[in-house]
Structure formats: C-alpha cells, structure tokens
Amino acid sequence: EAQVTQNPRYLITVTGKKLTVTCSQNMNHEYMSWYRQDPGLGLRQIYYSMNVEVTDKGDVPEGYKVSRKEKRNFPLILESPSPNQTSLYFCASSSGTRAYNEQFFGPGTRLTVL
Amino acid sequence: LAKTTQPISMDSYEGQEVNITCSHNNIATNDYITWYQQFPSQGPRFIIQGYKTKVTNEVASLFIPADRKSSTLSLPRVSLSDTAVYYCLVLRPDGGATNKLIFGTGTLLAVQP
Numbered sequence: 345e346a347q348v349t350q351n352p353r354y355l356i357t358v359t360g361k362k363l364t365v366t367c368s369q370n371m372n373h374e375y376m377s378w379y380r381q382d383p384g385l386g387l388r389q390i391y392y393s394m395n396v397e398v399t400d401k402g403d404v405p406e407g408y409k410v411s412r413k414e415k416r417n418f419p420l421i422l423e424s425p426s427p428n429q430t431s432l433y434f435c436a437s438s439s440g441t442r443a444y445n446e447q448f449f450g451p452g453t454r455l456t457v458l
Numbered sequence: 459l460a461k462t463t464q465p466i467s468m469d470s471y472e473g474q475e476v477n478i479t480c481s482h483n484n485i486a487t488n489d490y491i492t493w494y495q496q497f498p499s500q501g502p503r504f505i506i507q508g509y510k511t512k513v514t515n516e517v518a519s520l521f522i523p524a525d526r527k528s529s530t531l532s533l534p535r536v537s538l539s540d541t542a543v544y545y546c547l548v549l550r551p552d553g554g555a556t557n558k559l560i561f562g563t564g565t566l567l568a569v570q571p
Contacts, residue, residue: 348501377559386563387502387545394557402558434501443559444490444549449501 346371348450350435356456357425365420365453367435375438375445376418377402378410380431387434393418394441425457460485460548467566476533478565480546483527488552491522491529494545496564502545506531533567541569 348369357363369376377392379402389402393412407429409421418437422429433453438445463481470476482491490509494502506513508520508529519532533540545564 375557379561384563387496387561389559389561392558400557403560432499436501441557442549442551443557444492444551446504446507447494447502447559449503452499452501 346448348435348437348448350433350450350453352453353451354454356458358458359426360424363422363425363455365422365433365435365455367418367420367450368416369418369437369448370416371437371439371448372415373437373439373448374415374441375443375447376412377436377443377447378408378418378420379434379436380404380429381434382431390420390433392443425455427457429455430457431455460489462546462548462562464544464546464562464565466563467568470536470567470569472537472569472571473535476536476540476567476569478531478533478544478546478567479528480531481528482546482548485526485548486550488550489526489548490551491520491526492547492549493518493520493531494547494561496543496545498542502561505544536567536569538569538571540567542567 378390391410393399435450436447460482492507493505496502513520521530543564
C-alpha cells in the first residue's frame with residue numbers, strides 16, 4: 345500500500361532531551377516536507393526537501409533540523425526541544441520536485457514537551 | 459506567493475450544496491489554485507486543482523472566473539462526513555521563487571443533520 349508513515353505517533357518528552365521523528369514513504373517521491381499544526385495558527389511548513397541531499401527552510405524552521413540521505417526517509421530532529429514545540433506534526437511527500445504536485449500526508453505525530 | 463483569503467468558518471446542512479470562496483487578488487499568470495481537505499487529527503488530503511474556468515472530479519468542482527482573482531470550491535449535497543477544514547493554496551508548477559506550501563488556517567465547514 346502506498347503510504348507515508350511516521351513514528352512515533354505520540355511522544356511525551358522533557359525539555360532539552362534530543363528526539364527524532366521519522367518519516368518514510370514508499371512511493372519513490374522526490375518532494376518531502378514537515379509541518380506543524382497548532383490551534384489558531386493553521387498548518388505551517390517547517391522544512392522541505394526536493395531530493396536527496398537537498399533541503400530548504402519552510403516558514404518555521406527555528407529549533408528543527410532535517411536530513412535527506414535517502415529518497416524514502418526524511419527525519420525531523422529536535423536537538424533541544426522546548427515546550428513551544430508541543431504540537432501536531434505531519435510529514436508529506438509528492439512526486440516531482442515542486443510543491444505544486446499533490447501532497448500525500450502521514451498520520452501525524454503528537455508531541456508534548458514538558 | 460499569492461496571498462489567499464477565505465472565510466474562517468461556514469455552516470451547512472446535509473444535502474445542501476456548499477460553496478467556499480477563496481480570494482487571491484495578486485495571483486500570477488503561472489499560478490494554479492489548489493484545494494485540500496483536512497479532517498480532525500488527520501493530515502490534509504488533496505481535493506482538486508485548476509487554472510481557469512471549471513474543473514470537476516468525483517469529489518468537488520472548482521470554479522475560476524476569467525480574472526482568476528478568486529475561486530470557488532463547490533461541494534454538492536454535503537453529508538456529515540464533509541465536516542472538515544478546507545484550504546485554498548496558490549501554487550506554481552515550476553515552484554517559482556519559492557517551493558514552499560502555505561496552508562493558512564483554512565475554512566472550517568460544519569455540516570449539521
């Protein structure tokens with residue numbers, strides 16, 4: 345089944361403890377991206393990648409890192425999480441290298457930073 | 459990227475046709491209009507995309523007037539399961555100066571029995 349998977353789905357952690365949220369897609373998509381969703385602020389793009397080893401900042405990249413060493417994986421790294429990074433996170437992928445193409449979203453990761 | 463403006467919320471009843479309008483006054487020649495749907499606690503799902511006039515698929519229709527400064531997503535005969543947030547985005551096939559996606563806060567459609 346074609347899909348985007350994220351792990352973990354739920355995570356409660358403490359301030360400053362490094363964490364990684366994994367994202368994987370099995371559709372051979374070039375474009376991958378991360379979003380956070382907060383009440384009243386909508387869905388905001390954190391980082392995106394047009395292909396392996398090519399990443400760029402979205403609207404809210406501060407406090408996050410990403411890497412794209414393989415086409416199928418696009419992990420989101422929080423080196424030193426803070427409470428303001430408590431949010432619902434989505435990973436997405438699409439064919440082609442442009443945001444214009446249909447995005448396929450993962451199920452989401454709900455992160456709580458205490 | 460062209461800025462979009464859409465109503466924060468709309469109410470409807472089952473069986474009615476719902477039209478959600480999006481304003482994008484500074485849309486560029488190469489821009490396309492794209493709509494996504496998001497159910498609570500799920501990722502958005504692509505609904506429809508168009509450049510001009512009318513586009514129809516099994517889920518919705520998209521109406522775009524000649525000046526392209528606005529567009530209307532039309533959902534025929536909505537049901538309770540159409541309750542969701544609907545996002546209007548303006549995107550360029552070549553990515554333009556930026557290859558980002560800006561979703562904004564969308565329109566919350568609430569369908570009642």
